[in-house]
Amino acid sequence: MTCFFCKGNMEESTTIHTVQLENCIVVIKNVPCHKCDKCGEVVINGEVAARIEEIVSGFEKVLTEIAVVNYSAA
Numbered sequence: 788m789t790c791f792f793c794k795g796n797m798e799e800s801t802t803i804h805t806v807q808l809e810n811c812i813v814v815i816k817n818v819p820c821h822k823c824d825k826c827g828e829v830v831i832n833g834e835v836a837a838r839i840e841e842i843v844s845g846f847e848k849v850l851t852e853i854a855v856v857n858y859s860a861a
C-alpha cells in the first residue's frame with residue numbers, strides 16, 4: 788500500500804481515533820490502520836470506520852464528557 792500524499796510505504800499499525808460529539812469526546816485506542824512511514828498519514832479502512840461509527844453511536848446517549856474505549860475490546 789502506497790501513501791496517497793508522499794508515495795511512502797504504508798504499514799499496518801494502530802492509532803488513536805478521537806470523535807467529538809455534541810456533549811462528549813470519544814477516544815478509541817488501538818484502532819487498526821495503515822500508517823505512512825514517511826509522513827505519518829493514517830488510513831482507516833471502511834470496515835474499521837463502520838465499526839468506529841457503531842462504537843461511537845453507543846456513546847451518544849451517555850452523559851459523560853470524555854469516554855476512552857479500546858477498539859479491540861469494544
Ligand SMILES: [Zn+2]
Nearest residue numbers: 790793823826
Ligand atoms: Zn506519506
